[in-house]
Amino acid sequence: MVAKSESNKKRTKKVRIPRTSMPEQDPGARKKNFEEVATGYTQEDALLEASRCIQCKNPTCISGCPVEIDIKSFIKLITEKKFEEALEKIREKNTLPAVCGRVCPQEDQCEKECILGIRYEPVAIGRLERYVADRELKRLADQGKECAYSEVTRKCTKEKVAIVGSGPAGLTCAAELSKKGYRVTIFEALHKAGGVLVYGIPEFRLPKDIVQKEIDYLKSMDVNISVNAVIGKTLTVEDLINDGFKAIFIATGAGLPHFMGIPGENLNGVYSANEYLTRSNLMKAYKFPECDTPIIRGKNVAVVGGGNVAMDSARTALRLGADHVYLIYRRGEAEMPARNEEIKHAREEGIDFKLLNNPVEIMGRDGWVDKIRLIKMKLGEPDQSGRRRPVPVSGSEYDIDVDVVIMAIGQGPNPLLTSRIKGLKLNSRGYIDADPETGKTSLKGVFAGGDIVTGAATVILAMGAGRKAAKHIDQYIRTGKW
Amino acid sequence: MFKIISKEELAPGITRFDVEAMLVARKARPGQFVIIRIREGGERIPLTIAAYDREKGIISLVSLRVGKSTALLAGLRQGDNILDLVGPLGNPSEIKNFGRVICVGGGAGIAPVLPIAGALKDAGNHVISIIGSKTEGMLILEDEMRSVSDEFYICTDDGSLGYKGFVSGLLEEYLEKNLSDVKRNKTNVDRCIAIGPAVMMASVAKVTEKYGLKTIVSLNSIMVDGTGMCGACRVEVGGKTKFVCVDGPEFDGHQVNFDLLMSRQRIYCKQEDTCYDLYKEECRHKK
Secondary structure: OHHHHHHHHHHHHHHHOOOOOOOEOOHHHHOOOOOOOEOOOOHHHHHHHHHOOOOOOOOOHHHHOOOOOOHHHHHHHHHOOOHHHHHHHHHOOOOOHHHHHHHOOHHHOHHHHOOHHHHOOOOOHHHHHHHHHHHHHHHHHHOOOOOOOOOOOOOOOOOEEEEEOOOHHHHHHHHHHHHOOOEEEEEOOOOOOOOHHHHOOOOOOOOHHHHHHHHHHHHHOOOEEEOOOOEOOOEOHHHHHHOOEEEEEEOOOOEEEOOOOOOOOOOEOEEEHHHHHHHHHHOOHHHOOOOOOOOOOOOEEEEEOOOHHHHHHHHHHHHOOOOEEEEEEOOOHHHOOOOHHHHHHHHHOOOEEEEOEEEEEEEEEOOEEEEEEEEEEEEEEEOOOOOEEEEEOOOOOEEEEOOEEEEOOOEEEOHHHHOOOOOOOEOOOOOEOOOOOOOEOOOOOEEEOOHHHHOOOOHHHHHHHHHHHHHHHHHHHHHOOO | OEEEEEEEEEEOOEEEEEEEOHHHHHHOOOOOEEEEEOOOOOOOEEEEEEEEEOOOOEEEEEEEOOOHHHHHHHHOOOOOEEOEEEEEEOOOOOOOOOOEEEEEEEHHHHHHHHHHHHHHHHOOOEEEEEEEEOOHHHOOOHHHHHHOOOEEEEEEOOOOOOEEOOHHHHHHHHHHHOEEEOOOOEEOOOEEEEEOOHHHHHHHHHHHHHOOOOEEEEOOOOOOOOOOOOOOOEEEEOOEEEEHHHHOOEEEOOOEOHHHHHHHHOOOHHHHHHHHHHHHHHHHHHO
16 A cells, blocks of 8 residues: 555656657747757656656557557656667657657647646657657767668568558558568659658758658668659559569559649749649758759748648748748638647747638739738638638738748649559549558559548558558468458 | 760750660650759759660650750760659650641750651651751751651751741641642641740641641640649640649640740749859869
């Protein structure tokens, strides 16, 4: 009895420690550079934060993680200062810890399920994940090893598996299959592997050398990456089958930008968020003219949309020297799909939120954007998504002066590959019809996962799909059963 | 890495490269293009495939020097490598026996017309070719074009060779002389393919429209990924927005909004000039 109350006391003490905040660059300084906003925990921060975990007997956090990382154990290892072992524990389930520690919406996943969150604040699981991953990168860098985490190079000898797309779903599936000994080749259409991690998410949120190191780690696991290969064009699915690939995992992402269909969208200075971010992130247009790809540096920029991509575009525009960046969203802040942290960061940096506003026309002069016409909206009855439907307020139109407009209103399925695979069943929206549990499509041996199945979602959900598919690809190859 | 097997200057500023690209050569068809990136930090630029040899795994690219990236390309030598090359992208040309087909090529645009004209000839068409350039010295692939043509005409802006004037001028004269139905202004030609600078394609389309002659143009808009992901290449065709990279590059010339195409081609003019000037300065210093 005595012992139990002692431990209870200890627990109470633990939970009273406030959640350790993430050190960040000052908003005034960071909005002028592309360096990472969140600078990461120190060892002291990490130890303190890890000590808040009460090591539940039946941890609920794990059920909130799409790849089921053994969160309880890795945090315990941190408290024991066994950082490398903590990282290995994460890697059992997740091969991209430095990425996930940064971009996962933990507040909707593991941290949402943390018991502490009921009365206090949840343990900062994502920040701890990032800490152990970054610590290892730094340790290797200090030893002069810049690439891979480990020097262990394996040799896979089992059947060949092809993975189409090197984003989060493809990378995860590749890692899992490689662990099981399969000879995996990832085919990537662009010149660089990483998918949305390299073309979409900006440097200030996810440094590209971190992504590169995670990919190098995969390569050290004997995963082969073939860039400049557009499946459906350079090679077809039939070519892959004839070449001896026993299974194919399609993880090409969403990747067809939506426009609103309003007048003026083809004026010079109007971008899809995909183009704007690809120019800045993948092509390094923010370094122009040191790098050759140009981008229009607007003075007054309007970004349309309320998701993470809209936030990334707005904050990129700011860093490219805009004086004023408007974020135009047709619903209210509560309905915004972006992460709270991203909204907070955008606000701190001075993005001007025009909520309950919607563009009706983009106007131009001599072929260039010079104004955007907005209409005010009000919230009506909830729609199918459960969010209140925005309704235009008639006669409330007004114009604002802008020289760049970025459309960040989502994407659809890119038909480049899917339309070229005979017999592949698509759903009514054009996404691949695949079993959410196994990734199996209507074609034997062909699996699919990530945004090309679900529509635009998160990095970690795509990773979860990659992991599940790997398990069933293994099963299929071993048993031959579909 | 994609090795340059041979290089030939076809005219001042226009260079032909034969590049080792086995997978692309195996799949390439007339009308398709590749995107290349010459070196780290470089742009992704689209280039039409001018020829391909499936056996040897070689494709030919023809590039006109207009800015830094094309200057960098022109500076590469036999044996050098192009860092990235991806393709074949876009839809192939529609090739079948249409009957009498006019192939119009202007400037560096003659290069992409060549494989299409050849394929049309092989498909049994009567091929009438009209190629043009500013002046005699700038005319490329004359012999190659002649060899795939049943009728062959040359124009130069300055009259130094062949017809004096634009390809659209000669085309109009040809169509006028070959009317099948004089009353209805109908020509006996069944199809026209025109590739060249946007302004040339626009004027060809204007001429053929009068004669009700179906005209296919291949658009050369600015691109980044080339797989439909970014929308940089969007154009208006028949009042609808289309992506040149995946919906094209060939479209019905009578439906294309050429003003918009030309306006969008000029988006980065200033930046391109800055970049090119800095590069030229850099080259001078090196010398």
